[in-house]
Each structure stands twice: as structure tokens, then as C-alpha cells.
Amino acid sequence: MDITLVVALVIALALFFDFTNGFHDTANAMATPIATGALKPKVAVAIAAVLNLVGAFLSTEVAKTISGGLIREGEQGIQITPVMIFAGLIGAIVWNMVTWFLGLPSSSSHALFGGLIGATIVGAGFGAIDGAVLLSKIVLPAFLAPVIAGVVAFTATKIALVLTRKSDTSQGGFRYGQIFTSSLVSLAHGTNDAQKTMGVITLTLVAAGFQSSGTGPEFWVIVVCALAIALGTYMGGWRIIRTLGTRITDVSPPQGFAAEASTTATILASSHLGFALSTTQVASGSVIGAGLGKDRRAVRWRVAGRIAIAWLITLPAAGLVAALAELIARIGPVGIAIDAAIGVAVIVTIFVRSRRSVVAHHNVTDSDAVPDDASALEPKKAGTP
Structure with missing residues (x-):
């Protein structure tokens, strides 16, 4: 298959991943202000989309971590191909769609x-992965960031609740404050998550010989990635907004303010340092910390436990799917076509299944499921319009 055609296919797939990243992660910024009524659902996602777009232009440090750090492109004869990146994107997109369907942040x-x-190990061996970068820029932040955000949110919630005990009118002040803090989270999300797709596209261009190794993303890459994540954000990702906003704990305006402020601080600091952390884990950690700040019994630990399990298995699960996709792709053009067909079939199947129990802006805060029951991450009433 012509290398230009493969690169074009990978770029298109990367932008679709960026789109799924947008609607998958809208909840990080807007779940709590929607849950408390600080923002109307459609207004919230529109604000998030615009600020994700702006944030994508503010930093490229995370993109460089992916395009020139995680994978040792060009070192010791290692050759990363666009086909490997294609397989990696298949794994990422499939897992994103599965967890979106389940409402798991x-x-x-x-x-x-x-x-x-996963794709790189199958295609180029374990030596192609820079273990030091994986540990310092990805694994350690994955464990530390949500804990730090949770502790900050816990402390901020304690302070906020003391203030609200002195004056009932301060609840309204925190509700307005949520508009500001949730907007900052959206801006911070753009500075971190949009960079990841920029890094993938840049890595593809370098692997195909269209861009020099060690260089950052081109301006056109920044633009298209910013637009893709902004469009995805505007779509809402309502299932995950419901989980993060109403299933983990009942969020009050002071708690929401505290959670969003701690999420923003953690993400912006990580973007500055080039840490490619998970904004979802940070936001979830902040919500749990805010719940603990009110009362440990306010946190629905069964739901939090399911989310934690999803955190642990996400990287290996996506890696396994990508590894299988890479094995199939090694057949040649037919293998790539098979991968693409399977990927499309999975996406369409999940979308069709999701229409049986729709969660959208009009019912995202409905309490029609027992929060800590086995069905907590799914709407209880099938066929909800």
C-alpha cells in the first residue's frame, strides 16, 4: 500500500481519536457544574468546546513527549511505521468507545x-519503548496526579464548607465560581489532551519520512487537532458526565468549586512539565476528594471502585487490542483493511446499542438509577428518549 495513503489513513484515524477524546473527557470540566445547576448542559459543553480549542494552541510540551520521547524512533535501528501507529489508534479508539458506552470515566x-x-512491542520489540520516559512521564503521574488532586480538593472542600456554614448566600457564590473554575479545567484540558493527538500525527510524519526527527508538531497539525477535540467536546459525552457528576457523590457548589480548582492546578502544572497525565483520573480524584471533604460516607465506593478498575486495565486492554491489530496488519494491505473493517464494525455496534438507552442534555442529571447498584453506570430505563 502506498505510504502516502497509509499516512493519510493514520491521520484521519488520529483525528477521530481526538474527536472521541473530546466527548469522552467533557465530563472532566463540566460534570460538576451541570450537576449543581451552575451551568445548563448545552451551554456547558459549548463553553468547554471553545476553551478546549483555545487551550490546544497554548502548549506543545506533551506532544513532544509522545512524538519524540516515548518511542525511540530512529535509535538503534528501530523503525516505527505508520502501520504500527494505525494499529495503536485502533486499540485506543475501541477502548474509548467501550468505556464511553459503559459511562466509565x-x-x-x-x-x-x-x-x-502494544502495537510497537509487536512491530518493533520491547526495546522500542523508552522505559524511563514511560515511568517518569506517564506511569508515575498516573498514580500521583489523582492523589494530589484529591488531597487538594479535600482540603479546599473543608475550607469551602466552613465558609458556607457562616452564610447560606455563599452557596450561590460558589455556584458562580464554578463557571470560572470549570472554564479553567476546559482550557487546561486543551493544553494537555489535544497535544497527544498532535504527537501521534507528528510521530507518523516522522516515521514516514515527511518530517525530521526531533521536531515538534507543524502548525496545520495543531489546528486540525484543536478543531477535532473541540468538536468532540461539543458532542457532550453525556454518559460519563452523568457518572462523574451524580454517581460518585452528590456534589454541592462548594465541592464542585473545590474539585474543579484542584483539577485545573494539577493539569496546568503537568502540561508545563510535559507530563502526559490523564485529565480524567485527575478530575475523578478531585471529585472523590471533594466528597471525602464533606463526609467519607458521601462517596459511593462501589462506583469509585469500578472506575479505579477501569483505570488499572485501560492501558493493558488498549495495548492488547492494538497488538492484535498490529498482528493482523502485518499481513499487508488486506490486513489493514481487515483492521479498519473490524474497527468500524465495533464503533457502529456500540453506537447502535447506545441508542437503546440514550443519555443526553435533557436527562443527564436524572436520578433514574440506584447510584451504587450494579446498574449505576447505565441508565436504568431502557428506551429513554
Whole structure:
């Protein structure tokens, strides 16, 4: 298959992943203000989309981590091909769609990293992965960031609740404050998550010989990735917004304000340092911390436990799917076509299944499921319009 055609296919798939990243992660910024009524659902996602677009232009440090750090392109004779990246994206997209369907706020970032790692190991061996970068820039932040965000949110919630005890009117002030803090989370999300797709496209261009190794993303790559994640964000990702906003804990305006502020600080600091962390894990950690700040019994631990399990298996699960896709792709053009057909079939199947129990802007805050029951991550009433 012509290399230009393969590169075009990978870029298109990368932008679709960027789109899924957008609607998968809208909840990170807007779940709590929607849950507390600080913002109307459609207004919230529109604000998030615009600020994701802006944020994507503010930093490229995370993109460089992916395009020139995680995979040792060009070192010791290692040759990463666009086909490997294609397989990695298949793994990431499939896992993103599965967790979106289940309403699980899992990590789009770790799905992407898992996909790239799984495909690269099959295609080029373990030596193609820079273990030091994987540990310092991805694994350690994955464990530390949500804990740090949770501790900050816990502390901020304690302070906020003391303030609201002195004045009932301050609840309204925190509700307005949520508009500001949730907007900052959206901006921060753009500075971190949009960079990951930029890094993937840049890695593809380098692997195909269309761009020099060690260089950052081209301006046109920044533009198309910013637009893709903004469009995905505007689509809402309502299933995950429901889980993060109403299933983990009942969020009050002071808690929402505290959670969003801690999420913003953690993400912006990580983007500055080039840490490709999961904004979803940070946001979830902040919500749990905010719940603990009110009362440990306010956190629905069975739901939090399911989310934690999703965190743990995301990287290996996406890696396994990508590894299988890479094995099939090694057949040649027919294998690539098979991968594409299977990927499309999975996406369409999940979408069709999701229409049986629709969650959208009009019912995202409905409490029609027992929060800590086995069905907590799914709407209880099938066929909801």
C-alpha cells in the first residue's frame, strides 16, 4: 500500500481519536457544574468546546513527549511505521468507545499510550519503548496526579464548607465560581489532551519520512487537532458526565468549586512539565476528594471502585487490542483493511446499542438509577428518549 495513503489513513484515524477524546473527557470540566445547576448542559459543553480549542494552541510540551520521547524512533535501528501507529489508534479508539458506552470515566490518554505501546512491542520489540520516559512521564503521574488532586480538593472542600456554614448566600457564590473554575479545567484540558493527538500525527510524519526527527508538531497539525477535540467536546459525552457528576457523590457548589480548582492546578502544572497525565483520573480524584471533604460516607465506593478498575486495565486492554491489530496488519494491505473493517464494525455496534438507552442534555442529571447498584453506570430505563 502506498505510504502516502497509509499516512493519510493514520491521520484521519488520529483525528477521530481526538474527536472521541473530546466527548469522552467533557465530563472532566463540566460534570460538576451541570450537576449543581451552575451551568445548563448545552451551554456547558459549548463553553468547554471553545476553551478546549483555545487551550490546544497554548502548549506543545506533551506532544513532544509522545512524538519524540516515548518511542525511540530512529535509535538503534528501530523503525516505527505508520502501520504500527494505525494499529495503536485502533486499540485506543475501541477502548474509548467501550468505556464511553459503559459511562466509565477512564483515561483516553492511557488508552492512547496503551495502544501505541502494544502495537510497537509487536512491530518493533520491547526495546522500542523508552522505559524511563514511560515511568517518569506517564506511569508515575498516573498514580500521583489523582492523589494530589484529591488531597487538594479535600482540603479546599473543608475550607469551602466552613465558609458556607457562616452564610447560606455563599452557596450561590460558589455556584458562580464554578463557571470560572470549570472554564479553567476546559482550557487546561486543551493544553494537555489535544497535544497527544498532535504527537501521534507528528510521530507518523516522522516515521514516514515527511518530517525530521526531533521536531515538534507543524502548525496545520495543531489546528486540525484543536478543531477535532473541540468538536468532540461539543458532542457532550453525556454518559460519563452523568457518572462523574451524580454517581460518585452528590456534589454541592462548594465541592464542585473545590474539585474543579484542584483539577485545573494539577493539569496546568503537568502540561508545563510535559507530563502526559490523564485529565480524567485527575478530575475523578478531585471529585472523590471533594466528597471525602464533606463526609467519607458521601462517596459511593462501589462506583469509585469500578472506575479505579477501569483505570488499572485501560492501558493493558488498549495495548492488547492494538497488538492484535498490529498482528493482523502485518499481513499487508488486506490486513489493514481487515483492521479498519473490524474497527468500524465495533464503533457502529456500540453506537447502535447506545441508542437503546440514550443519555443526553435533557436527562443527564436524572436520578433514574440506584447510584451504587450494579446498574449505576447505565441508565436504568431502557428506551429513554
